Amino acid sequence: MRVRLRSGQWAAWAFLAPVGLYLVVFYAYPLYRNVELSLRNYTVRSFVRGDAPFAGFGNYLKVFDDPAFGPALWHTVVFTVVSLVFQFTIGLALALFFVQNFPLSATLRALFLVPWLLPLIVSASTWTWLLNSESGVVNAALGVAGLGPVNWLTSPDWSLWSVTIANIWIGVPFNLVVLYSGLQAIPASVYEAAALDGANRRQRFWRITFPLLRPVSAITLLLGLVYTLKVFDIIWIMTRGGPSGSSTTFATWSYRLGFGNLVPSFGPGAAVGNLLIVAALVFGLVYVRTLHRREA
């Protein structure tokens, strides 16, 4: 029996070997290289020759001292929090609406997934044109309402809001779908009992739906948080973090340092990226714990 068990373990590990190898070579190793990048003074030349001098935490200190650090941190927080609040609120409202089955509801709900499925470059370039200062349809609509044109993407006062709006649009479907599945899991009998007890709609929402949806909401928000921290494509394509850094977050800053300039500074770029990863991992661990507590 013991022999059989052991041979079972061998088989199991043989099946796991590809993914194990894969994780080591294509996850762990790139991450290791990234940490190594952040601890050395890399230039294009030493990159090729591989003899960059060790810099310790010099790159991190450089990043903390950079005048761009404060604004980038602030933009990351604003972008993330505003995106999450609106994505979640709109997603929940839509989920509550769609859960009352009506003709066509399934089809319309499926159509709501489109923004989430589109390649980000498609959404970002579409929004770039929608928000164009002179010829964008958003400013045309504002003009009809008697409001002056807004320089959505070219004014430092508006660029961060513009990319946030686009990101909310992309994130609503995810929130809708997950919260909808959460709502469906609430048994109808609970509502029936409440209705018998004379609870009105508002009471039913705050006393039943909201508390019973809490675990799913927590997961949606945490996952949304981790995803939003990563957002890079949208911002980079729409504004490149500009004008003059007004929509730069950690993700776009890291990219600009590593790839966006003629003279790349890989070290500081990797350092910014590693700060981002620490933030993502912290919230990721909270997410995993929430998930486990739910299962227990």
Place this chain on the structure above:
Amino acid sequence: MRRVKTAIGLVLTAVMLFPVYWMVNVSFTRDEDMRRSPPNWFPVDGTLEGYQAVLDRQLPYLATSLVVGLGTVSLTVVVAAPAAYALAKLRPRGGGVLSFLLLIAQMIPGIIMAMGFYAFYLSAGVLNTVPGLIVADSTLAVPFAVLVLTAFMSALPEELLQAARVDGAGTVRTFRSIVLPLSRNALVTVSLFAFLWAWSDFVFASTLDQGGDHQPITLGIYHYIGHNNQEWNAIMATAVVASIPAAVLLVIAQRYVAAGVTAGAVKD
């Protein structure tokens, strides 16, 4: 009352999808109408110039994206399916740790992976190659694929596998002739998402394939915008074409899509 709800639903959907409609509208707009104020709400004097430009200039990019997408799907399934089988049915020691690592791996920002891959690929000499891009893109899908397939295979009835064992089938045989065919739906879901993510990838393409001879469609569009191009009908026509896989995915695999979105978030 139900009719009213449908009407509200239609309006909400129209508002949500307006940007998509606008993309299509602009793709048919003539150059001289592009800066009109107010803009044309419908492509009244429609033109196919934009789509002509796609045919003339974007086909190589589209072909590359197709190859990268299919390559990513194959690599993802080959790596993920056996692992999922092991995690779901063979109870390996340390399997829990591996699932945990996969869950965490999904949360690593792409830009960080891109920088690590850049350093890795530069010394390995695979920068600006299609296989390099396929491997990098597969990191977007492998953790998701293992987790979704594991959840699905766990639900396969144990009796079936036992019956196979009684009939003398080994672990490999059971996997190939029983588990894989029964997991078709989950494999379809995983493949569709892997393809879509690879097709849509911009981070890896712009860092690892910037100087490549074969670049994907996301870079094709990006070059268009980047050169301060004013041919917005051509840009939007390319965007419409680049959206086709997403549309196909939604039409042929609607229920899998919603299932895939939730599978990533709520595992049960």
